[in-house]
Amino acid sequence: MKGSTLQATLQRLNITPSYSRPRVSNDNAFSESLFRTCKYRPDYPTDGYESLTAAQQWVTRFMHWYNHEHRHSAIRFVTPGERHAGQDDEVLARRDAIYAEAKRQHPGRWSGATRNWSPRRTVWLNPDQEDPLVQRDQRLEAA
Template identity: 35%
Template sequence: MDGAFVGLDGLLPVRAICALTGRSPATHYRSLAPRVHGPKPRRPAPVNKLTDEEVVQVLDRLNSEEFADKAPAQVGAILLDQGTYLCSESSMYRILRGHGQVRERRRQATHPAKKKPELVAAQPNDVWSWDITKLPSPIRGVYYDLMVIIDLFSRYVVHWHITTRESGLGSKEFIADAVMIHGTPGVIHADRGTSMTSKPVADLMIDLGIDRSHSRPRVSNDNPYSEAAFKTTKYHHTYPGRFGSRQDAIAWANGFFLYYNFEHRHSGIGLHTPASVFDGTYMAIHARRATVLQNAYTATPHRFSRTPLPPAGPSAAWINQPQQSEVAAHA
């Protein structure tokens, strides 16, 4: 193979010879410079390298009182104005870097991690969660804002409102209306949207003695109950996808949330309706279900492999489950 290359060298291009001999050009070029075993040879020092004495002189000048707080570009310019040239700007940086003197000297902003919300709701009105979602209008790019507050423990939609434009003042009135109807919750959780973190809403929370809780930035599962409720809303078979007007959206939402609160059997609360858990009547319903199953088992025991029981009722609901001891304390 090497003999063929030698015979054709100078007559044809290397790629043509490789094509004729079936040899890769990379293999050919690699064979011209065989691999050297062991450490790579040390790079020879450039002829214009500064001597050790010159490096010390440059470093002393850079660390002098006159230039200690100046960048190498400034130092080089000042020295030139003074009629002195020590070395290039890149050489100054290289010398400083070699002596560990290149770093950011300005005070840098620090952004500590946001605290992870850890909330537990053991009964209605312990924790509310609220969020805003978009409802498409007839005009492309224009949306109505659906604001929804749900109770974490019962999944009950405490309050909802549709507006054409969200704002801090509007959000304050929205929360105040919910509190007026259902009482004051212990905590209200939301993401970090402009309305949720607005001053009017913050002032209202302080005045009412409600603890504020917010999701971490860009962490969607810090507000899972509101997100899940919006998915249930928009995946419902009656959801039109687009609304002709704000009045159409209100009419649809009114019917949907009546269904959701009073008819929808929620899998997260033992297949009870949110309204029955919110008002406490679910316990009687659970007992009736158990009686019906027991009667069925007594009448036809051969149809069951074990004693049937209704789905377990709701237990403590949480966002980012805290320590088990804390969950038990709320239970």
């Protein structure tokens, strides 16, 4: 972000570099996180792409995986596709039942409550610790 060529390009495009300001949801850290997810995929082309078409095809496959196969921890390990289709309630209810039955059959394996599988209704990119909804979600998460 500090190289003169990059700075000149950003100025020419009227882009103001932000240097990863905290609590700014459209900042660099979120792009970096997604890029890290891309790079750690087993099929990531470490030697580059053969062509623009090859890059587009890889990104299309990645986005399908990310949205329809990859389970996201912030939404209780359902996929964004399940969440957007309204299927997360059913998926999480099944998981809750499976965990409850496992605890019933093997109580010695559990030192406390099972994992909280209640659907996450609110997801925050930059939670404000003073927000009562965030505090409620944190209490539910801890339960």
